Amino acid sequence: MNEIKVFCPATIANLNCGFDVMGLCLEGIGDEMIFRKVPEKGIRITEITGADLPYETDKNVAGVAALALIKSANPDFGFEIEIHKKIKAGSGIGSSSASAAGAVYGINELLGRPFSKHELVAFAMKGEVIASGSEHADNVAPCLLGGFTLVRGYNPLDVIKIESPSEIYAVVLHPHIEVKTADSRAVLPSSIPLKTAITQWGNLGGLIAGLYSKDYELIGRSLQDVVAEPFRKSLIPNFDLVKNSALDNGALGAGISGAGPSVFALCKGQSSAERVAYAMSSSYLDTGIPFDIHLSKVNDEGTKTIDY
Structure with a gap:
């Protein structure tokens, strides 16, 4: 597999009483991202639609999250990323988190899934620093895992997925x-x-x-x-x-x-x-x-x- 397209869903964080620790994943609302393997090592963002975002990898939420993952995985090839934003920035439904989560998910897939979705949360959090100034998981966790999520703690990172009641x-x-x-x-x-x-x-x-x-x-x-x-x-x-x-x-x-x-x-x-x-x-x-x-x-x- 050398190229894939990924859906990165919107999320609701806090859920009132779960300030900074709870979130849920939405259906049908989200960004799309495309990932390609390329011979040259590193991460390159080749296209962005739907938002005015930096192409520089170290200034882009998706780029920073992707760099954190490949630093750990150390593949002998690189990746191109297209980002097609459909969640407006500053909307309160996890726009930056969708980019960060999508980036680590897509690259992990092309690497043959060396990391579980739970393990990907830590890499996605690195991208959130660009958007909010701190590493936090209340949006990236439900975006990656789906359902409701609880971030019990960060040292070490402890995220629990809770399946949603059907109604x-x-x-x-x-x-x-x-x-x-x-x-x-x-x-x-x-x-x-x-x-x-x-x-x-x-x-x-x-x-x-x-x-x-x-x-x-x-x-x-x-x-x-x-x-x-x-x-x-x-x-x-x-x-x-x-x-x-x-x-x-x-x-x-x-x-x-x-x-x-x-x-x-x-x-x-x-x-x-x-x-x-x-x-x-x-x-x-x-x-x-x-x-x-x-x-x-x-x-x-x-x-x-x-x-x-």
Whole structure:
């Protein structure tokens, strides 16, 4: 195999109570990347569509992640990469993570899969430094592995995949504004009260228990963020109205996707998700801000090879 095409899905990180440790993988929304073996060693990015991104390997999220992998694998040949972006940068649904995850997945496939998907997470994290200034896995883990993921810790890296209950659907409203991760981080307090932390821990434990037991009511009760959302929601026009419209129309829970500006809702069943998507869209119209609305099942497969 000398050439492959890869689908790199969008993701929702944080999931309210899982700030910086939880994420899920979306279906049908994602980038595409093409990889080719070439005789010359190293990584070369030959084409980028859909975004204005650097071609220099060491300045590109995909390039940095790819370089980290080949440094470990040390193949006697190199790779060309095409990046076709369909996830807007700064959208809050894992645009940079899709590039990083896709890069390590594609090269690993052409190398004959020397690394497992779990092992690829560490290489993909290197690319995230370019986008956000730090190595983190809450988006690249679900992008690679699919389903829900929990990042239990980083030293050593410990990522757990949780298969999604079959009736979970996600709705994402993406306003066409950009909220930079640095700005979203800047509004957070440097410390939180112990009572707040305990509430968040309880919700996170409840969410994980609800996913494993397929208890939709428990999932809904647990989807509450008392750490980041109270400070970040001011960066998203009409956030409270959109969130409340989702909850009033049957969503299990709703909140900020990643660092924003996207707003997500989790629902039980497709008909409920369709009703929530309509309500969220209706509540955002009076802002005058263009937006996209996505409805998706949870993608349990993650990054994958696709046909040309």
